[in-house]
Amino acid sequence: MSGSADWEAFVRERLRLPHLAAPRQLEVVAELAQQLEQAEQEALARGLAPAAARAAAAAQVTDWTRLAHSIARAEAPVESHLPPRTLAWCDAAHDLRHALRGWRRAPGFTLIAVLTLALGIGATTAIFSWVNAELVRALPFRQPGQLVQMLSTAHGRNVSVSYPDYLDWKAEAARPGSPVAAMAWDQALNFNLSGAGLPEVVNAADVSADFFSTLGVAPRLGRLFSPGADTAAARPEAILSDGLARRQFGVAARALGQTVNLDTRAFSVIGVLSPSYRDPDQTDIYIPAGLELKDNMERGDRGDTAVIARMAPGASLGAVRERFTAVTERLARSYPQTNSDVGLAVMPLRAAFVGSDAPMLWLLLAAVGLVLLIACANVANLMLTRTAARRQEWTIKQALGADRRRLLRQVLVESLVLGLAGAAGGLAVAWAAMRGLAALLPGAGQADMSWPVLGFAAAAGLLAALVFGLGPALMAGRGSLHTASRGPATQRGRKGLVVVEVALALMLAAGAGLTIKSFTRLMAVNPGFQPQHVLTWGTRLAGPRYDGRQPARLHFEQQVLAAIQALPGVEAAGLGTNLPLTGNHSRSDVTILGRPLPELGKFPHPDMHRISPGYLAAIGLPLLYGRNFTEQDGPSAPKVALVSASFAAAFWPKGEAVGKQFLGGHPAPDNHQAYTVVGVVGDTQQYGLDAPARMEVYLPYQQGPPDTPQFVVRTSLPPMSLRAAVSAAMQAVDATAPMVDPQSLDQVLAASVANPHATLWLLGIFGGVALLLAAIGIYGVVSFATQQRTAEIGIRMAMGAGRGAVARLIGGDSLRLVALGIAMGIAGVLAIGRLLAASLFEVSATDPLILVAVSALLLLVGALASLLPVRRAMRIDPLRALRSE
Amino acid sequence: MDTLPKAGQSAAEVLLLALLEARPRHGYELAKLIEQRSAGALEFHVASLYPLLYRMERRGWIEGRWVEKAGERRRRFYKLTASGRKALAEQRASWRSFLKGMAAVALGGEALS
Numbered sequence: 001m002s003g004s005a006d007w008e009a010f011v012r013e014r015l016r017l018p019h020l021a022a023p024r025q026l027e028v029v030a031e032l033a034q035q036l037e038q039a040e041q042e043a044l045a046r047g048l049a050p051a052a053a054r055a056a057a058a059a060q061v062t063d064w065t066r067l068a069h070s071i072a073r074a075e076a077p078v079e080s081h082l083p084p085r086t087l088a089w090c091d092a093a094h095d096l097r098h099a100l101r102g103w104r105r106a107p108g109f110t111l112i113a114v115l116t117l118a119l120g121i122g123a124t125t126a127i128f129s130w131v132n133a134e135l136v137r138a139l140p141f142r143q144p145g146q147l148v149q150m151l152s153t154a155h156g157r158n159v160s161v162s163y164p165d166y167l168d169w170k171a172e173a174a175r176p177g178s179p180v181a182a183m184a185w186d187q188a189l190n191f192n193l194s195g196a197g198l199p200e201v202v203n204a205a206d207v208s209a210d211f212f213s214t215l216g217v218a219p220r221l222g223r224l225f226s227p228g229a230d231t232a233a234a235r236p237e238a239i240l241s242d243g244l245a246r247r248q249f250g251v252a253a254r255a256l257g258q259t260v261n262l263d264t265r266a267f268s269v270i271g272v273l274s275p276s277y278r279d280p281d282q283t284d285i286y287i288p289a290g291l292e293l294k295d296n297m298e299r300g301d302r303g304d305t306a307v308i309a310r311m312a313p314g315a316s317l318g319a320v321r322e323r324f325t326a327v328t329e330r331l332a333r334s335y336p337q338t339n340s341d342v343g344l345a346v347m348p349l350r351a352a353f354v355g356s357d358a359p360m361l362w363l364l365l366a367a368v369g370l371v372l373l374i375a376c377a378n379v380a381n382l383m384l385t386r387t388a389a390r391r392q393e394w395t396i397k398q399a400l401g402a403d404r405r406r407l408l409r410q411v412l413v414e415s416l417v418l419g420l421a422g423a424a425g426g427l428a429v430a431w432a433a434m435r436g437l438a439a440l441l442p443g444a445g446q447a448d449m450s451w452p453v454l455g456f457a458a459a460a461g462l463l464a465a466l467v468f469g470l471g472p473a474l475m476a477g478r479g480s481l482h483t484a485s486r487g488p489a490t491q492r493g494r495k496g497l498v499v500v501e502v503a504l505a506l507m508l509a510a511g512a513g514l515t516i517k518s519f520t521r522l523m524a525v526n527p528g529f530q531p532q533h534v535l536t537w538g539t540r541l542a543g544p545r546y547d548g549r550q551p552a553r554l555h556f557e558q559q560v561l562a563a564i565q566a567l568p569g570v571e572a573a574g575l576g577t578n579l580p581l582t583g584n585h586s587r588s589d590v591t592i593l594g595r596p597l598p599e600l601g602k603f604p605h606p607d608m609h610r611i612s613p614g615y616l617a618a619i620g621l622p623l624l625y626g627r628n629f630t631e632q633d634g635p636s637a638p639k640v641a642l643v644s645a646s647f648a649a650a651f652w653p654k655g656e657a658v659g660k661q662f663l664g665g666h667p668a669p670d671n672h673q674a675y676t677v678v679g680v681v682g683d684t685q686q687y688g689l690d691a692p693a694r695m696e697v698y699l700p701y702q703q704g705p706p707d708t709p710q711f712v713v714r715t716s717l718p719p720m721s722l723r724a725a726v727s728a729a730m731q732a733v734d735a736t737a738p739m740v741d742p743q744s745l746d747q748v749l750a751a752s753v754a755n756p757h758a759t760l761w762l763l764g765i766f767g768g769v770a771l772l773l774a775a776i777g778i779y780g781v782v783s784f785a786t787q788q789r790t791a792e793i794g795i796r797m798a799m800g801a802g803r804g805a806v807a808r809l810i811g812g813d814s815l816r817l818v819a820l821g822i823a824m825g826i827a828g829v830l831a832i833g834r835l836l837a838a839s840l841f842e843v844s845a846t847d848p849l850i851l852v853a854v855s856a857l858l859l860l861v862g863a864l865a866s867l868l869p870v871r872r873a874m875r876i877d878p879l880r881a882l883r884s885e
Numbered sequence: 886m887d888t889l890p891k892a893g894q895s896a897a898e899v900l901l902l903a904l905l906e907a908r909p910r911h912g913y914e915l916a917k918l919i920e921q922r923s924a925g926a927l928e929f930h931v932a933s934l935y936p937l938l939y940r941m942e943r944r945g946w947i948e949g950r951w952v953e954k955a956g957e958r959r960r961r962f963y964k965l966t967a968s969g970r971k972a973l974a975e976q977r978a979s980w981r982s983f984l985k986g987m988a989a990v991a992l993g994g995e996a997l998s
Contacts, residue, residue: 027961028935028939030959030961031912031935031949031961032931032935034911034912034913034958034959034960034961035912035913035916035931035935036931037958038913039913060930060931061930061931061932062932063932066932067931067932067935067936070932070933070936071935071936071939073936073940074936074937074939074940074943075939075940075943
């Protein structure tokens with residue numbers, strides 16, 4: 001058994017009171033020892049074993065540090081001797097422990113709250129990771145804000161820059177006072193790469209020697225191009241992306257010093273870029289611009305080029321625009337033949353990286369933010385319920401001297417713990433959701449768990465905690481016995497939250513509804529061809545065997561087509577150049593013969609295709625009138641053309657297109673490219689289902705076979721099942737010809753609507769989650785209110801109110817909340833409709849049908865959520881209800 | 886805390902003052918009394934009780950004194966001082982209505998009437 005001396009030693013060991021005078025210290029220790037000893041005696045008297053009794057007594061003080069601080073404060077009423085910060089930390093640690101203990105005591109509540117938050121934060125984080133990857137994350141270049149892209153314009157459209165123009169711009173950039181510090185050239189090319197691993201068609205670029213230094217990029221391995229790379233004497237050297245180096249050599253480092261063949265030229269690898277390097281064209285291999293000089297010397301020739309410039313420190317986009325517009329105007333005067341209508345476009349380099357996804361991404365982020373808000377509203381609701389239940393605890397705590405700020409802080413700490421737990425769960429949800437996203441939309445695959453994303457999740461958690469913790473915290477502050485714990489303020493707060501939830505859910509559901517309607521409209525658009533049961537793939541004919549040798553190309557293509565047509569299940573096979581909905585295109589001005597010459601810049605500018613006779617049948621493009629091409633429309637036959645319905649309608653509206661002629665390009669003494677129209681075909685949605693049809697011109701394949709033909713095969717079998725047989729047929733004709741990107745035309749179509757499709761799914765999911773959360777919120781509030789009104793209902797029933805009246809009372813209350821929410825939600829939709837409009841096709845953002853439908857849906861959800869509480873109210877036994885009061 | 890009579894004066898202080906009004910008591914007894922009378926609703930932890938007593942002693946409302954009775958341990962008894970009595974009386978008036986409610990919840994309805 002312990003004596004008082006033992007207890008004194010026990011207390012002395014634990015209680016540090018350095019700021020108290022020694023005699024006072026002794027007194028305090030003695031008194032506390034006395035307390036513990038007495039507690040031990042009492043426990044023994046209750047029959048506890050000695051060890052247990054001692055433990056019970058010792059447990060009377062759990063936090064000796066805190067006790068020491070409290071005593072120190074009590075002993076020095078004016079001011080504590082302890083630095084306030086120490087005390088604050090001590091308090092915070094205490095609050096934290098208290099919060100964790102509290103959540104452990106209410107596992108059901110905690111689980112629901114954390115899951116709700118995890119769902120909201122996770123979904124928001126997943127979308128943010130995507131937004132971050134595409135729109136926010138800094139470009140992997142030095143001071144990316146200084147980088148701009150400079151393009152030429154013609155007839156209001158951005159076009160590529162010609163090399164001679166670039167040289168003139170660059171000369172201007174080098175002059176004193178130029179707002180541009182460096183300027184570089186970047187021209188996209190395609191090559192067949194061979195000589196290392198598997199042959200592949202690579203995205204290549206010929207770049208000026210200062211391309212990488214302008215971007216501020218250093219190679220991960222090896223070196224960059226030397227200044228001589230801009231001259232015709234440039235050595236055949238190549239810099240590889242990390243991805244290509246690994247694909248071809250297994251390990252990036254192994255690529256250095258190796259040789260790769262681009263088409264027929266050999267290049268030695270001098271550098272490999274870092275894995276984080278990226279460029280908008282997904283360029284895999286860079287070669288010196290000097291090697292392509294001979295193809296770039298015409299001022300009127302515009303390949304697929306971009307000019308990258310780094311602005312001088314302090315220079316603005318406007319200054320660059322002004323300075324180089326002057327250059328452009330000067331060039332237009334000096335070279336009217338080629339430059340008379342050429343202007344200038346300057347934009348931040350980031351714009352080149354951001355596709356057309358931006359409006360969709362912001363829309364989705366806004367939508368998912370609403371989901372998070374609803375989740376917060378639900379948790380706030382839960383917190384309020386808990387607040388009501390804990391009101392007594394708080395009242396007593398306040399009565400015992402806990403000050404109001406402490407209580408407020410405690411509730412906030414509880415909320416923070418909950419918010420952070422939600423954020424942690426949210427990261428798991430986000431991780432899974434990002435995988436789902438990547439499957440839904442390959443473009444989203446760039447998203448990853450980077451620091452900004454982790455930070456976002458944490459911030460979302462903290463913000464959510466603040467949002468849902470604030471109400472309860474304020475109520476804790478106001479708490480006292482005189483405030484009825486289930487008073488009107490709490491109820492009003494909860495009802496307000498439900499109204500907000502319903503409003504947000506309506507907005508999301510409306511968004512989902514509008515997107516569904518828009519997508520239905522989109523899919524109902526006739527693409528102009530029949531995409532079912534069609535396999536398509538490309539190839540690239542390169543090397544001395546094909547270079548500039550049309551008969552060789554024709555021979556290859558005819559051999560392959562013949563082999564394919566002999567395959568079982570093949571109904572039609574043809575060749576084309578630019579498939580609809582792929583974004584590939586080539587356009588050219590034409591001159592309609594027999595009509596007045598338009599002024600420069602107003603010439604018709606149709607899409608130009610090359611197709612073989614089998615193409616129309618293979619892709620399912622109808623011949624409206626006239627004749628199709630035949631094998632007789634060969635290289636030496638008269639030049640003929642098919643035109644689209646839009647083209648025919650524009651110039652020969654009375655159906656007299658056949659036999660009419662047009663000229664490729666502008667009239668000139670040496671232009672003998674007159675084509676005779678032999679037939680008119682249907683329009684296609686060349687640039688997307690939501691884009692208007694353009695004028696299109698089809699020329700016979702045989703009269704100008706390109707080096708990158710696109711095969712189109714209609715089959716009665718599943719298209720992809722034909723792949724192996726088709727590949728074998730090509731290999732049999734030429735083993736070096738790659739089969740590029742085989743896919744069904746259905747897939748091409750699906751890829752062209754991948755964004756709206758993903759938006760549809762995501763908004764659908766968000767809308768569904770929002771409805772579910774709103775239903776839970778409504779249920780919570782109505783059932784709580786019913787519980788609160790048990791006595792009232794009892795009295796009403798005792799006074800003769802029927803069950804129907806009770807149902808109307810409770811149900812009516814709840815539906816009034818829902819109706820208010822619906823009204824607010826519709827106001828919200830009207831307010832943010834413009835954000836939505838950018839992603840909608842042929843549907844107004846305020847489509848009345850959709851608004852009515854989602855309102856009805858919300859009412860239904862509200863009614864269903866109220867059903868259980870209403871039934872419970874109807875079954876109240878008046879006698880028991882009154883007795884319990 | 887607009888329902889409390891004076892800022893900075895907690896119900897706990899009044900509770901203790903009232904318990905000491907009848908006769909001097911030691912800390913352990915005070916803790917027990919509060920716990921018993923509130924039927925466990927109010928747990929007055931050692932960690933809050935003693936600092937509170939010390940603070941009230943500092944203010945001069947109560948006075949602690951070590952008492953050694955024959956056959957018993959040496960204990961520190963607290964008794965109400967004149968200024969403590971005055972403080973209690975002052976507060977009682979304004980606390981009365983509140984204490985009724987308080988008593989119902991916290992002290993089992995018997996004390997402080």
